[in-house]
Amino acid sequence: MATTKADYLAQWLRDAHAMEEQAEQMLGSTAERVEAYPELRQRLLQHQTETRDQARLIQSCLARYETSNSALKDMAGKATALAQSVSGLFVSDEVVKGLMAGITFEHMEVAAYSIIVAAARRLGDNETVEICSRILLEEDEMAAWLEEKAPEIVEQFLAAEATSA
Template sequence: MPTDQDTLRELFVTGLRNAHAVEKQALSIMTPQVARLEHYPEVAERLRLHIDETNGQIERLDELLASFETSGSALKDAALSMSGGMAAITHTFAGDEIVKNSFANFAFEHFEIAAYKSLLTLAEDGGFGQAMTPLRQTLDEEQSMARWIDEALPSVTRRYAELYAAGGSSQAKV
């Protein structure tokens, strides 16, 4: 385990910058999804809530980065936002878009959970106590969203199957 304070600080700040870019990517994935959800109002409602949470997470990360006299990486933010937007677009061509989006969102939430657990470890080891509360709040929000997706997947899948049976894949998509 690295014990050098400068090393821990560098790793922590890099992790914060990466998390900032990942949250920007999350927005670029969720925003187009919510705009396309016609047949799944409960999913749209929960995505809107998580978009609001994600904006708050970005604000908390901005504050933490500022406390280390730095900011998010414009290059990382732009690159991940673009890749998130491309991922969202590719699912629009799938007949089972809602199901694929659910799978991808579930995986993405778990990626974020792992990232925040890692950041909390670095914060603890580095003595960055000011970061613990905002990072725990974000971790709680990500875990809540992952649980919601997990619990909603059966009903989303059933709704998709019902719509598909009623009118084919174009009716069932979103």
């Protein structure tokens, strides 16, 4: 059976749903461990709420293609997020490494949604274009926020380390 353009879009939407499942878990576990960084913690929790909504919106797109999210991909995403959060427990600079991972992950999401929007536009699926353009904007805003705050967070981390040394 040949793969259609709509099949590819549905596959990419399933990937996006799994990515959001992973992001939700990563955001929550990271937020739990960055109490010394209240502004970062609050923004992570805000984005976790956005992420839950994004996953729900992606499911509505999948429903139009008469398919659903991939339980296997969702589980793999959650397992990856769990492994990342556990590995953070063993490093003293977890907030900095988490910041780097967060910036990288947000840019991966921006790339994924850019591709989905282009594909949906090509297929004339205006509802998916609208939904994923909104999600793309939220992901881009989160990436920009993390990048803007990175120097401040690193300074705060280094200052705290200097006083504990």
